[in-house]
Amino acid sequence: MKNFDWITPATPEAAVQAAAQAGRAFLGGGTDLLPLMKSGLREPTGVVQLKGLTGMERLELTADGITIGASITLAALCTDTLVQRSLPAVFDAARHAATPLVRNRATVGGNLCQRPRCWYFRHPDYACSKKGGDTCYAIEGENKFHAIFDNTTCNIVHPSNLGPAFWAHDAVVVVLGPKGERRIPVAEFWVRPEEDMRTEVALEPGELITSVSCKPLSGRSGSAFEEVNEKQSYDWGLVACAARLTLDGDKASDVRIVIGAVAPVPLRREAAEAVLNGKVPNEAAAWAAADAAIAGATPLRDNAYKVTMLRACVKNAILTAAARARKS
């Protein structure tokens, strides 16, 4: 790791100003930045720490919905009763992430901005396309954990598990930059490798996420996040799904189905939503929606199992969301 300046601003505006200088990086919990720096993947000249910045640790019901400050830790998120009651998918996702130790440090903003876990990307001796090279080694190489959708250019999977959960709750990502504040609907927050190979999120240089606003459940509705891991303590998802629905009588309406860990960015599955909308969300309907969710998968040599797994994962997320809606 190389030496760097340590900058401790007091406000988000000051943080943005500090980061305007080239080569500087924001540090939330540091659970991703530090490993990136240790392995030489990032060598910032200055680190701007975001702890204690005004307004970035709030978690409250506002006119925008539930506003979650970007410096809120995953631990705070998954112990909050408002989140549990109104954003169950977000609650599930935060609780499922990493370990208690990591959750105590890792922040909402950092979770959305973390870099992919692809072992070629993370290996210092591979100049893969994401690092400016001209090859995606995962296409011919060891691709058990890689993408099964949209994977012709780069085979990373997006590692954020809050991402799909936020999307299921129609989140808006609020960012502050040199040119002021922007509000980015979560659907537009992700950047595909075909658009820009060097990033996964739609932040301009020097822009900082200050908060995320989510639409809380209302009426007879429920949401859930389901992730499958090889290991139950501290492991990245093999497949994930966030689902939300509202019950209109006994029929599902306003369905959201977002899948994660299967493509370079989280994917909303509108075809699957259409299958479920207007149907009683029972096991058969959930399987039918899941079939629609996996349609078009293009697995690689070693990850076809993820298609089978994703199908069940979508089904289970839907059934949990439906059960919660019935209880609400």
Add this chain to the structure above:
Amino acid sequence: MSIEDRKVKLVLGFAADRQEVELTIPDEEPTPWDLESKFSVVGGKHARVDALAKVTGRAKYTHDINLPGMLFGGFARCPHAAAEITSVDAAEALLVPGVKAAIPMTQDRVRYAGQPVCALAATTRQALAAGIAKVQAVYKVLPHAARIDQAMADAAPLVHRNQQSNLSGSGQPRNAETVAAELEKSAKVVRATARTQVQTHASMETHSSVAKWDGDKLTLWTSTQATFGVRSQVADALRIPEANITVICDFMGGGFGSKFGAGYFTAIAARLAQECGAPVKIALDRREEHTDTGNRPDSIQEMALGVSTDGKLGAYSVKIHGTPGIGRGAGARNPMIYDFPREMRAVAQVEVATNAGPQAAMRAPGHPQGSFALETIMDLAAEAIGMDPLEFRRINDSNPVRLQQYSDGAKRIGWEQRRKNGSATGRFRRGMGVGSSTWGGLGGPQAEVDCKIFRDGSVQVRNGAQDIGTGAKTVMAVVVAEELGLPLTKVSAFMGNTSDPIGPASGGSTTAPSIAPAARQAAYLAGRELKALVAKHLGVNADKLLMKAGRISTAEGKGLAFEEACRLIQSGEISARGKRRSNFRTYRDGVAGVQFAEVEVDCEYGLVRVVRIVALQDAGIIINRLQAESQVNGGVIQGLAYALMEERVMDRQRGHQLNADFEAYKVPGMKDMPEIECVLYDIANGGNNTSVCGIGEPTCIPTASAIAGAIHNAIGARVLSLPMTADKVLAALAQRESGK
């Protein structure tokens, strides 16, 4: 028989199988413990003597050693799996501020990614990293074969220049023709190919050494499982007298077989320290630890087994391929258990050289891989003839201890509730499986222990070998406390400094059975001296004195408290040395173990949850029940990791290990743990004066096999390859579905 020798009668074995033996033992040896022995300290549950130091951080490991003026050493490493080295130039590296020395590691060819090419020492870690980045190495990259399938392919690149093929091995095994003919005649023949993965040792504490010179004397702090081995290897490498070297390993953060040797880095640390005139620390990082410090070889085991209709084992042929990387020794032990007719086995072992770091002994070398394959064919054979797999093992296993373990374990796991293979339905399906193990672990010379009794009544026991974390130090203290009739708190134990008496390398589960008898003998001899003083003081016969409950007295109660007796010591201390004798007659020539597993398979995701493991293990007379159970737990956990998670992943394109970390190299955490029920057998095995046998290795052998059997039972399909991850379980389920 010399005039001093005496005859003793012992009862060996265990309740269900008692054996009376008569021995002649020399005067300086205490009467060996046996089945009739009554203990007050031995066999209890004792926290390890250094538990407080460990949990408070007072225990200093090699990584914690920081000396004034100390430099940091490290390596520039080759980024290619196979290459010719054109040149290595450290001139620019030496210009980096803080870089003090560079030693090119002369060679002309690199055979695995991450092989060191140049060592450096610098004043800070940052300067070291900057220096490493400036080492100019020019390579001519060669084609590689980093994976076993690549190395076995036609026209594969040759890993070793001087060989015609990457494959070397035993060729046609003896009995091959007989076995082939017998298989033809067998009532039933079962065939299967089982595969196991490369597992790395993944010790929490990476390989590390600190070297410090005082004139021509060298002190080495090193994380090792062979303090005396390091001393002689470094003496050899540096051509200096062993007498000038002190090796210290006070605490050890895991070795599992990867830390027998001094390692290239220890001698390099000493050379860098010499060149710089300052102490040098080399501590490998996690990537280096995974790629360049050893691993358990993988295996491909093609088996054919003949079985009679009444379930007796017949002819057995096995062809085993395995890779030691660029090293040697990749054999899997198959078969190593069950009553195979002797002339009807044909076992071929083939080593496959690959462009990967050399293998190293790992916890029960050869056994877990052999066990997985063997128990697979056993389960498949039982299924083929419609026999319960436990019954099939019982009728093919004559070991009396395991027979006891089969029936005890079956009761504990609830085997009678086990359903027919594949009869469970629904998303979550449960199943049970069983696997067996055998191991030596008898120990032997060379081990010597000093026992000192001081005038203040305190007692010290010392040996220069290391406690690699198993609790050997505490074992010595327990044995000495028992012999002297004292509570454990009265005995201080020291290990891990070669200035103390010689001890074994911690391998083959031999540390405890080697040093415990020497410790007991030392305490016996020291106690005898003290008894002589008491006898003289009280005017009684020394032979009538017993050391019990903190007193030295006759059966009638005439005597002194231990502390009072110690005040009779004139010279300041009594000191005696015990020496490990060769083994006398044993009950069995090794230890026996059986494990049962119950799993629950999530058939939608292919995930396996291990619900329960019942581990039944013999380790001779148990000295410290708490630590013995801890060894069983540790073995089961490492076995579970081998069964379900751990696997070194090598990139077929460029030959790097892709998961040289603790993120994608998966080691189980708390939520992955089953309930582990540990059943220990106090077997008086004889062989040494304490009847202790090792327990470190055998406990990791059958876990994966038992889990594999349980998965088979749950889903009605066999996963033939380790680790049994969700993708493979889903594939097995799909194959079963399509076969219907």
